[in-house]
Amino acid sequence: MCGIFAYLNYLIAKDRRTIIDTLTSGLSRLEYRGYDSAGLAIDGDDSGVVLIYKQVGKVAALKKLVAEATVDFEKEFVSHCGMAHTRWATHGEPSPTNSHPHRSDPKGEFTVVHNGIITNYKELKTVLEKKGYMFESETDTEAVAKLAKYLYDTQKSNENLSFTALVKGVIKELEGAFALIFKSVHFPNEIVATRRGSPLLVGVKTEKKLKVDFVDVEFGTDSAFAPTEEKVEGGLLSPTDGHPKLRRSQSRAFLSEDGLPQPIEYFLASDPSAIVEHTKRVLYLEDDDIGHICDGELHIHRLRRDDGISAVRSIQTLEIELAEIMKGSFDHFMQKEIYEQPESVVNTMRGRVNFESHKVTLGGLKAYLATIRRCRRIVFCACGTSYHSCVATRAIFEELTEIPVSVELASDFLDRKTPIFRDDVCVFVSQSGETADTILALRYSLERGALCLGITNTVGSTISRETHCGVHINAGPEIGVASTKAYTSQFIALVMMAIQLSEDRSSMTQRRNDIIEALRKLSDHIKQVLNSDKELHQLAKDVLYKEKSLLIMGRGFQNATCLEGALKIKEVSYMHSEGILAGELKHGPLALIDENMPVILIMTKDSLYPKVQSALQQVTARKGQPIIICNDGDEGISSQYKTIRVPQTVDCLQGLLTIIPLQLLSYHLAVLHGVDVDFPRNLAKSVTVE
Helix, strand or coil: CCEEEEEEEECCCEEHHHHHHHHHHHHHHCHHHCCCEEEEEEECCCCCCEEEEEEECCHHHHHHHHHCCCCCCCCEECCEEEEEEEECCCCCCCCCCCCCCEECCCCCCEEEEEEEEECCHHHHHHHHHHCCCCCCCCCCHHHHHHHHHHHHHCCCCCCCCCHHHHHHHHHCCCCEEEEEEEEECCCCCCEEEEEEECCCEEEEECCCCCCCCEEEEEEECCCCCCCCCCCCCCCCCCCCCCCCCECCCCCHHHECCCCCECCEEEEEECCHHHCCCCCCEEEECCCCCEEEEECCEEEEEECCCCCCCCCEEEEEECCCCHHHHCCCCCCCHHHHHHHCHHHHHHHHHCCCEECCCCEECCHHHHHHHHHHHHCCEEEEEECHHHHHHHHHHHHHHHHHHCCCEEEEEHHHHHHCCCCCCCCEEEEEEECCCCCHHHHHHHHHHHHCCCEEEEEECCCCCHHHHHCCEEEECCCCCCCCCCCCHHHHHHHHHHHHHHHHHCCCCHHHHHHHHHHHHHHHHHHHHHHHHHCCHHHHHHHHHHHHCCCCEEEEEECHHHHHHHHHHHHHHHHHHCCEEEEEEHHHHHHCHHHHCCCCCCEEEEECCCCCHHHHHHHHHHHHHCCCCCEEEEECCCCCCCCCCEEEEECCCCHHHHHHHHHHHHHHHHHHHHHHCCCCCCCCCCCCCCCCCC
């Protein structure tokens, strides 16, 4: 949820204004993740001085605050380290005091930005307060900054702890999930970054080509700072007794031809969208990595060699383009992403579906197909919209593979401690690949020996790295908090997976061929639905805009469409909306129906059409006036009803077309209500904390 961005320039002169613009621009790219306040920290004019600016509200409010500051914006820094943060309140209300960066003391000896939740911060705070440290905020992060100062203050006179060693001492005491960046007046122009359970990556920009495309991990052997199951004898925060025995090696990637460090810029962020405008060369930190940038070199430390983690970190190339994360001619990202779906669904299928031979090939699953086919059940696990994509495809999975399928909300999956066995296959679906509950469910399943698959939209994300295999949905960057094109791409990716898994079942050949033929026409069908946007805007304005509540009904393959459509309407327009399985109408929801309750009924031509007709009659008998989403050419629907027409396709893909009118309606309702479509209140794009 929170967004982290840091910028370090080494041997490249930058004035303060440019540095601030770089930091605030990075924050602007992270706005879609959701936040309530923002802040940044830069060097002052004098050595040992840190300037911290924090403001509640949008990044624009922070820019205004900084612009009004009485500082020399033209002052140049040959080398400089700055950090910035967008905060989503978890501990303490939104306020400048609770905003990041947090400082260790009024002088700002240590400054920290943080994404995640420190679960034992109250214990840390109690101990530090007893030792005389005064807290300014209500946050968990301030305890991290104070802890760094405590370890620095209590080191022995002959220790001379390095910045890396100090941070190792800090994270040894932390419990929970975090991505942290540290800056200190005691270590000028240095930065230390570490993560555990929250994403963090490093972008690298140089004039010359890097010598190698990887960074060696440096291991230490110090027992005092090594992660252990028990606290050091003497209780929490007992002073350490020595220097970590770190093996300092040259970072070969960052040296020039003559062996000397070269001018270089580093960009650290919780999301690649903040880095892509500066560089496409990035390195993803793993859990418990400690990245230390000093004298233009990036060193990555770990204390234990035997934790099964690779000893190198590859420098990768980002595939996204800056234009992809800009709105272009559209008013909002959500609108742009709805209209990108004719292209995004093609991108999801590109190179995977052979329409001539009617074959589907998902390269990421190839080595595991036999194992998946032998499993006793498939467990889908996801949250929110990703969960709905699993609900949407469950039936076709069971039909094609004849393997039992269950669909789990990740949080409930964990709460119940769901039994998972070695012959289960668990599929984890997440647009960002960083959804906290889904990651915890993944690790829970890995511990129990299940084969784990990931379906994500983000290369290098935690889920894509920690699963055994998976599928990248290739939907392109999705900035709007309300997921639209990622839903349809997840839907298609899961259908393709079901087709490939069933290719050994000759009895399903015709069914597979029908689905693949429908996939061929899908992009054109979506364009047809988008052509009805003006009518949908008018419907939202004339019929639904003033309403307080809305029911969406359907059954069979359309049940997931009802759930997802209701979620879209409630999250972006703030109108109460509920998705109802039409088969449950008589078990309670029918009591809500009268002439004042707006209803949308999805009634497409499939095997359950007669049953949905029955639901329509029940609603009409209670004086309801439903809006019906139906197929083109369906003459069986009376002209007395308002209708939204969509092309007819194979039943298991019909939900890809019926969801788009609901996406557009939710967008228009949000605009009519004057709310921030791309950043709904209280919500975040990437839910990286539980």
